[in-house]
Amino acid sequence: MNDNQLPPANHPGKQGYLDAAAQVICDAKAVASRSVNLAMTYAYFEVGRIIVEEEQEGADRAEYGRQVIASVSERLTHDFGRGFSKTNVEQMRKFYRVYSSDEIPQTLSEEFGSNLPATTTGRRFFLSWSHYLKLMRIEDVGKRHFYEIESARGGWSLKELQRQMDSGLYERLALSRDKEGVFKLAQEGQVVESPEDAIKDPYVLEFLGLKEEASYSETELESRIIDHLQDFLLELGRGFAFMGRQQRFTYEEDHFQVDLVFYNRLLRCFVLFDLKLGKLMHQDIGQMQMYVHYYDRKVKMADENPTIGILLCQDKNDAMVEMTLPEDNEQIFASKYRTVLPSEAELKDFLNEEAEDE
Structure with a gap:
């Protein structure tokens, strides 16, 4: 090809x-x-x-209401085809009744905006109809509002919304908060301003495909997390970015490796994970303290915040953890993990146990 001749538009290098x-x-x-x-x-x-x-115009509202729903269903089906059965029209009625009486101040409009005109009540929406069908099943208005915020903020698919509801995300975050903090969850979703805001207990890792009672190694647990990294990042929550696995450092002739290293953009700090099978021991906490000190002194930059260390374990003694860590601890946390989605009863029992321990 002549040096001055241009390659054809369909040339492989011009795609x-x-x-x-x-x-x-x-x-x-x-x-x-x-x-x-x-x-x-x-x-x-x-x-x-x-x-x-x-x-509201009918004298016998119950009977007249059924007539109205049937008439609307018949008319919309005639004009627009499928999708307007009496059941679906009843859901529209419920949708209005649920969201027109929402007493929690709406903050989503400021964060996400809306290109569509507001409804006659001033209520704005940010999710698909299918999302709201799931959300309407939640009776607690604060909990419902929380999942609406997080779905919009995180761009959750319908499957991810269901998964977060099944794993009790709202309850797990609310567990470590006072009444004011729980109300803030309902108003603003998960706001990450301090290390405690980014921690869950327990973490639910059912997407790893490991049975609760199965025998597996810490290496296998780590490998499964890497294989399902996107799901793990969703479970971690807001602001996390993966930095690496088995990050090695050396003190003189001794070599150490941090299982998983992340960075949280909102907190502007490194977050280290050490994976532990069985019950957490005080030696494990001491080891994590060393990892955190190393990253604070050797890795983080001067304008970054102190490193956070999270010990992810199957079981822990909260009294032992509290006694081992300094009273003003804001850097090292111990959390349990579950490899199966808990049932509603199991989740309630677990949260009650944790609340009693605290």
Whole structure:
């Protein structure tokens, strides 16, 4: 090819602009799809409002309400086809009743904005109709509001929302907070301003595929976490970025390795994980203290915050942990992990036990 001759447009080395053009269309379609889903969420809310307001005109509201729902279902099905059964229309009615009476101040609008007009009640929505169908099953308004915030903030899929609800994320975060802190969870979601805000107890790692009673090594546990790193980052929560595994350092002739190293962008600090099978021992805490001191003195920069160390274990004695650590400890934490999703009863029992211990 002559030095002055341009390569053909379909030359292998000239494909970047094609990929860029295709990506623009993909992004636009994704935005359009989200906008359509959001528009339908607003529409269903307004249909619910119309039904409720019409019901209030009837003398026998229960009977008249059933007639209204049946009539709306019949008309919408005739005009628009499937998707407007009496059950679905009843869900729209419930949607309006639940979210028009939301007593918790809405903070999502300020954070995410909204391109669509507000509803007649001023309520704004940020998720798909399918998300709100799941959220409406939560009776506690604070808990429901928390999951709405976190779903919007984290871009949770429907599957991820269900998984976080099943794992009791709200309860696990609320456990270490006073009444004011729990109310703040409902208003703002998980706000990470201190090391304690980023810690969960327990961590639920059912996505690793390890049975609760199965025999496995710490190495296998670590490898499973790396294989499911995206899921693990979601479980860790906001601001975490993976830095490496088995990070090695040496004191004179002695070599040490930190199992997993992360960085939290919100806290601006390193977060070290040491994985322990069985019950946590005081020697394990001492070892983590050494790791934390090393990162504080040798690795972190002067403008970064002190390193956090998390001991992830199957069992722990909270009294022993408290006695081993200094009274003003803000750097080292011990948390249990579960390899199966707890049932609602198991989660309630566990949280009650933890509250009694505290």
